[in-house]
Amino acid sequence: MGRELGATEHEELTSWRRMLHAAPELLFDVHETARFVAEKLKSFGCDEVVTGLAKTGVVGVINGKRGPGETVGLRADMDALPIQEETNLPYASKVPGRMHACGHDGHTTMLLGAARILCETRDFAGRVAVIFQPAEEAGDGGRHMVQDGLMVRFDISSVFGLHNMPGIPKGQFAIRSGGIMAASDVITITVMGKGGHSAKPEECVDPVFIGSQIVSALQSIVSRNNDPLEPLVISVTTFHAGEAVNVIPQQAVLTGTVRSFTKEMQFFAERRILEVARGVARAHGGDVELTYQRLCPPTFNHEAETNLCVEVAREVAGDDMVEPNTKPILGSEDFSFMLLAKPGAFIFLGQGDTPYCHQRARAFPNAVGGENNNDICKGVERD
Numbered sequence: 447m448g449r450e451l452g453a454t455e456h457e458e459l460t461s462w463r464r465m466l467h468a469a470p471e472l473l474f475d476v477h478e479t480a481r482f483v484a485e486k487l488k489s490f491g492c493d494e495v496v497t498g499l500a501k502t503g504v505v506g507v508i509n510g511k512r513g514p515g516e517t518v519g520l521r522a523d524m525d526a527l528p529i530q531e532e533t534n535l536p537y538a539s540k541v542p543g544r545m546h547a548c549g550h551d552g553h554t555t556m557l558l559g560a561a562r563i564l565c566e567t568r569d570f571a572g573r574v575a576v577i578f579q580p581a582e583e584a585g586d587g588g589r590h591m592v593q594d595g596l597m598v599r600f601d602i603s604s605v606f607g608l609h610n611m612p613g614i615p616k617g618q619f620a621i622r623s624g625g626i627m628a629a630s631d632v633i634t635i636t637v638m639g640k641g642g643h644s645a646k647p648e649e650c651v652d653p654v655f656i657g658s659q660i661v662s663a664l665q666s667i668v669s670r671n672n673d674p675l676e677p678l679v680i681s682v683t684t685f686h687a688g689e690a691v692n693v694i695p696q697q698a699v700l701t702g703t704v705r706s707f708t709k710e711m712q713f714f715a716e717r718r719i720l721e722v723a724r725g726v727a728r729a730h731g732g733d734v735e736l737t738y739q740r741l742c743p744p745t746f747n748h749e750a751e752t753n754l755c756v757e758v759a760r761e762v763a764g765d766d767m768v769e770p771n772t773k774p775i776l777g778s779e780d781f782s783f784m785l786l787a788k789p790g791a792f793i794f795l796g797q798g799d800t801p802y803c804h805q806r807a808r809a810f811p812n813a814v815g816g817e818n819n820n821d822i823c824k825g826v827e828r829d
Contacts, residue, residue, distance in 0.1 A: 451563075455559070459555050459558070462482075462486075462555050462558065463551050463552055463554075463555040464537035465482075465537075466479060466482070466546065466551040467537055467539065467546045468537045468538065468539060469539075469540060469541065470526030470527075470539050470544040470545055470546045470551070471524075471526060471541075472526060472527075472528060472544060472583070473525055473580065473581040473583065473584075473585040474500065474501040474502055474525075474580045474581045474587065474590075475502070475580075476502045476524045476525050476580045477502055479502075479524045479525075479554065480497060480502045480503070480504050480524065480578065480580070483504045483524070483554065483558065483578045484504050486558050486561075487504070487558075487561060490506075490561055490562045490565040490566075491565045492506035492507060492508055492561065492576075493507050493508060493509045493573075494506070494507035495507075499590075499591050499594045499595075500580055500581065500587050500590035500591040500593075501580065501590070502524075502580045503577070503579050503580055503587065503590075503591050503594075503596075505575055505576065505577050505578070505600060506561055506575070506576045506578075507573055507575050507600060508561065508564045508565055508568065508573060508575075508576070509573050510568050510569070510570035510571050510573065510574070511568040511569065512569070512570055512571035512572075513571050514571065514572060515570075515571030515573070516572045516573075516603035516604070517572055517573040517574070517575055517602050517603055518572065518573070518574050518575070518603065518604055518605070519574075519575045519576075519577050519597075519602040519605035519606065519788070520557060520560065520574060520575070520576050520577065520605075520606055520607075521557075521577040521579055521588075521606070521784065522550070522554050522557035522576075522578055522579070522607075522608075523550045523554075523578075523579050523580075523582035523587070524553075524578055524579065524580055524582075525550055525580055525582055525583050525585065525587070526539075526544050526546045526547070526548075526550060526551070526583075527544070527546070527548060527583055528543055529543070529545040529547050530542065530543050530545065531544075531545035549609070549610045550582065552610060553610070554578060556608070557578065560576070575600045577591070577596065581780075582779070582780050582781075584741065585780075586783070587780060588781055588783040589780060589783040591783075591784070592783050592784060592786075592787045597784075597787045602788055603789075604751055604788055604789050604790045605784045605785070605787075606751065606755065606790050606791055606792070606793070607779075607781040607784070607791075607792045607793070608792070608793050608795055609779065609793075609794055609795070610794070610795050610797050611794035611797060612798070612799075613796075613799070613800075614769075614772075614794060614795075614796030614797065615767075615796045615798060616796055616798035617763060617767060617795075617796055618763070618767045618768070618769060618795075618796035619755075619756075619759035619762075619763060619767060619768045619769070619793055619795060619796070620768075620772035620793070620794040620796065621747065621755050621756060621759070621768075621769070621770060621791060621793040622747060622752070622771050622772050622774065623747050623748070623749045623752040623753075624749075624774075625745070625746050625747075625774050626745050626746070626747050626774050626775070626792055627744065627745035627775055627776075627777055627778055627779045627782070627792070628677065628679075628705040628744055629704075629705065629706050629707065629740070629742060629743050629744045629778060629782075630704075630705060630741045630742040630778030631703065631704040631705075631706075631712060631716075631738060631739060631740050631741060632701070632702075632704075632738075632739040632741050633700075633701065633702050633703070633704060633719060633737070633738055634699065634700070634701050634736070634737040635657075635660065635699070635700040635701075635719075635723050635735070635736055636697060636698075636699050636734060636735045636737075637653040637656050637657045637687075637697055637698040637700065637723075637727055637732060637733075637734050638697050638733050638734065638735070639651035639652055639653035639656060639694075639695075639696060639697060639698075639731075639732040640696065640731075640732075641694050641696035642693075642694050643692065643693065643694070644691070644692045644693060644694055645692070647694060651730065651731040652694050652730075653687055653696070653732060654688065654694070654695065654698055655730065656698070656732045657685060657687065657700055658685075659726050659730070660682075660700065660722070660726050661682045661685070661700065663722050663723070663725075663726050664680050664682060664719060664722055664723070665680065667680060667715065667719065667722060671718055672711075672714070676707075676708075676711060677706060677707055677711075677774070677776060678704070678705070678706050678711055678715060679703075679704070679705040679706075679776050680702065680703075680715065680719070681703050681704075681705075682700050682701070682702040683701060683702045683703065684699075684700065684702070685698065685699075685700050686698065686700075687699070704716075704719070705776040705777075716736075716738040719736060720734075720736045720738075723736060724736075741778075742778045742779070742780050742782055742783075743783070743786060744778075744782060745779045745781060745785060746782065746786075747785070747790075747791040747792060748785070748789040748791060750789065751789050751791040752791045754791070755791045755793050756768055759793065772794065779792065
């Protein structure tokens with residue numbers, strides 16, 4: 447069904463990835479990346495190339511030569527992050543404030559390489575749909591592609607995704623049946639107080655003080671209310687209040703994320719976050735409003751498709767390079783929406799002992815394209 451890349455092809459794919467790395471685009475605005483992908487798919491001889499799903503998504507359809515059969519979807523994400531790159535690499539981002547710091551440039555390149563080989567060999571029954579998705583980084587691109595009719599339009603029977611993973615041995619595959627990545631919920635807590643002069647705190651209800659108490663108190667939900675065997679992470683990541691050094695502001699706004707694996711845990715977290723935050727605020731004379739947004743469901747691998755991934759990975763890398771029961775991680779991935787629509791699986795490819803995701807400075811190894819495989823910025827966590 448396939449073959450390995452030759453040295454010349456490897457160099458060409460390296461140049462593609464570096465080009466994509468130097469020109470990162472965000473969320474749904476991946477117009478140039480999508481244009482490049484579509485042109486390559488057409489040049490490979492895809493039987494159908496469709497653009498514009500979820501605004502900028504691209505799908506290429508490749509018919510096998512062994513007759514009719516099911517359509518298998520293979521997905522890669524294309525968007526970058528709003529991070530200033532500081533790697534000093536010769537192909538570092540040329541766009542201020544944007545960086546491919548999660549490896550989507552590598553994912554796009556790998557799937558393009560696979561599409562080229564599949565178009566060349568066609569040694570399979572049925573069809574393969576190569577799916578290039580925008581807006582994985584907190585943009586729900588996966589959900590939008592499904593809503594735009596991805597599965598129905600291309601009659602996809604099963605769908606598979608791959609993501610690089612720092613911290614897993616170089617070249618090792620890791621997967622598990624069931625929940626492999628967590629749901630991601632976004633919280634916004636507006637703390638309402640009473641503003642005034644900073645020299646007269648006794649006449650005010652200080653939302654900065656209340657907010658700081660809420661940040662600490664929310665951690666009691668995980669440590670004292672939650673079953674320690676049920677994964678839950680609550681992280682407050684921003685705190686905005688005030689504009690002047692001598693003014694106690696009227697309100698403060700806290701935002702963050704909640705990670706979990708079940709609907710029951712999501713409802714529990716939402717209820718307790720409001721109870722704890724409101725209790726703290728009212729104890730100090732203020733109050734809160736909570737907005738709880740369910741951004742992304744858990745990524746749930748189906749058993750049969752997971753077993754297929756394990757079988758194929760062992761053929762590619764050897765039995766000792768496949769971990770079939772890896773631990774789930776609390777990061778999230780909007781490929782989960784595709785797995786809600788059709789059976790499939792999501793697998794990790796190890797990057798070795800490298801920094802984790804979404805970092806602006808180190809170069810991460812082990813992707814298509816580097817001297818000694820040591821020149822790519824990659825990661826795995828999403829938002």
